[in-house]
Amino acid sequence: MKGIIFxxxxxxxxxxxxxxxxxxxxxxxxxxxNGVYTSVGTYDFNEMVALLVALGEVVSKDIQDLLYTxxxxxxxxxxxxxxxxxxxxxxxxxxxxxxxxxxxxxVKKLYPDADLPSFLILEKSKSKLIxxxxxxxxxxxxxxxxxxxxxxxxxxxxxxxxxLLETDGTKVKFTVEAHV
Ligand code: HEM
Numbered sequence: 001m002k003g004i005i006f007x008x009x010x011x012x013x014x015x016x017x018x019x020x021x022x023x024x025x026x027x028x029x030x031x032x033x034n035g036v037y038t039s040v041g042t043y044d045f046n047e048m049v050a051l052l053v054a055l056g057e058v059v060s061k062d063i064q065d066l067l068y069t070x071x072x073x074x075x076x077x078x079x080x081x082x083x084x085x086x087x088x089x090x091x092x093x094x095x096x097x098x099x100x101x102x103x104x105x106x107v108k109k110l111y112p113d114a115d116l117p118s119f120l121i122l123e124k125s126k127s128k129l130i131x132x133x134x135x136x137x138x139x140x141x142x143x144x145x146x147x148x149x150x151x152x153x154x155x156x157x158x159x160x161x162x163x164l165l166e167t168d169g170t171k172v173k174f175t176v177e178a179h180v
Contacts, residue, residue: 003041025054064141071145138169
């Protein structure tokens with residue numbers, strides 16, 4: 001998993017829960033680098049799982065809720081790190097529809113060793129999009145937060161619902177409805 005995800009995760013934890021919680025989860029999760037990550041580095045995905053589980057324990061929150069909150073935070077971070085990618089879109093629906101064929105393709109050029117999910121579009125209209133998230137990492141709640149945050153970024157209202165097609169969250173169908 002790319003370092004930018006780790007650095008932004010720890011920034012989110014600091015902003016929401018404070019520096020003491022950052023220190024505590026790094027200690028509790030026995031990370032190899034003692035919580036030091038560079039945005040272009042690549043680290044073991046299990047370290048992210050350990051940090052998330054530790055955070056869930058320290059702040060007594062559900063892991064999926066924390067991933068969702070992180071997704072809300074992460075969109076803004078990705079926009080700050082790579083404005084040239086998001087600048088191509090003037091509204092959220094086309095952006096979400098382009099994750100698979102444009103956005104993550106671009107990301108793969110920037111970070112050749114990125115492990116990205118896939119998004120298969122089942123149905124697409126001006127105001128509704130149905131797509132299936134697939135990834136062995138099962139970070140569907142992160143995807144959920146990112147989608148909602150993309151709409152907030154453009155000041156648009158959205159309803160997002162989802163169905164787990166696999167109980168472990170490795171395949172999830174999202175229905176995204178814009179209120180325009
Ligand atoms: C709303 C739009 C987006 C959604 C729903 C989305 C979804 C995701 C998810 C769920 C992951 C975690 C990996 C996994 O699940 O297997 C991921 C990884 C990633 N995405 Fe996206 N993404 C979006 C837009 C973007 C944009 C705009 C950028 C860059 C400007 C970006 C860059 C990345 C990077 C760098 C990773 C990490 C890959 C790794 O750790 O190896 N994504 N994305």
